[in-house]
Amino acid sequence: MRIVLIGPPGAGKGTQCQRLVDLLKVPHLSTGEMLRAEVRGRTPAGIEASSYMDQGQLVPDQIIVGMVSRRLQAPDCRTGCLLDGFPRTLIQAETLDDLLERRAMSVDGVIELAVPRDELVRRMLARKREDDDPEVFSKRIASFEVQTAPLLDYYTGQGKLASIDGLGTADEIFERVRAAVKRFERAAWTR
Numbered sequence: 070m071r072i073v074l075i076g077p078p079g080a081g082k083g084t085q086c087q088r089l090v091d092l093l094k095v096p097h098l099s100t101g102e103m104l105r106a107e108v109r110g111r112t113p114a115g116i117e118a119s120s121y122m123d124q125g126q127l128v129p130d131q132i133i134v135g136m137v138s139r140r141l142q143a144p145d146c147r148t149g150c151l152l153d154g155f156p157r158t159l160i161q162a163e164t165l166d167d168l169l170e171r172r173a174m175s176v177d178g179v180i181e182l183a184v185p186r187d188e189l190v191r192r193m194l195a196r197k198r199e200d201d202d203p204e205v206f207s208k209r210i211a212s213f214e215v216q217t218a219p220l221l222d223y224y225t226g227q228g229k230l231a232s233i234d235g236l237g238t239a240d241e242i243f244e245r246v247r248a249a250v251k252r253f254e255r256a257a258w259t260r
């Protein structure tokens with residue numbers, strides 16, 4: 070299964086991704102994690118990316134697409150993967166479709182973790198992580214709403230979107246995630 074998880078910052082994607090990779094036994098491809106590793110390693114890509122990340126802006130596509138494309142070619146991704154944080158723009162989604170199509174693969178399903186903006190802000194204030202500068206956080210939410218939310222229509226058009234209520238306990242939310250994966254499996258069999 071090749072699944073994409075989409076959600077605004079603070080929606081609880083990390084927790085659900087961990088559970089989902091355990092369930093599906095596929096690698097977890099988080100572009101945020103990959104970028105943070107590049108930043109820690111002070112690579113040229115990491116140095117360029119950090120100036121965008123520090124401001125809550127999206128990193129340019131040429132950095133992201135190359136990184137994801139290389140990762141998708143690794144042998145452990147042959148049977149599937151969980152994409153977290155990518156795609157984040159319509160162009161990235163189209164690029165992903167092209168990359169997979171060239172290898173006779175496709176995205177099987179997309180899960181949206183839907184959480185209202187007020188709740189995201191409330192969670193951020195309660196959590197107060199050091200990377201949760203309120204100004205940067207609002208920019209990341211705005212970037213989600215402007216650049217990433219259009220992806221939901223794109224995947225609805227492909228009949229691949231499962232929109233899930235992201236409110237509740239981690240267990241309750243995971244039950245909804247699991248039900249969506251079952252639907253993707255059934256749809257894959259009938260394709």
Ligand code: AMP
Nearest residue numbers: 100101121122126127128133154155157
């Ligand atoms: P995340 O951990 O997924 O929230 O990502 C942290 C930061 O990395 C984001 O705020 C962006 O600056 C950058 N980033 C991660 N994934 C992407 C992507 N697909 N496209 C552009 N920038 C990204």
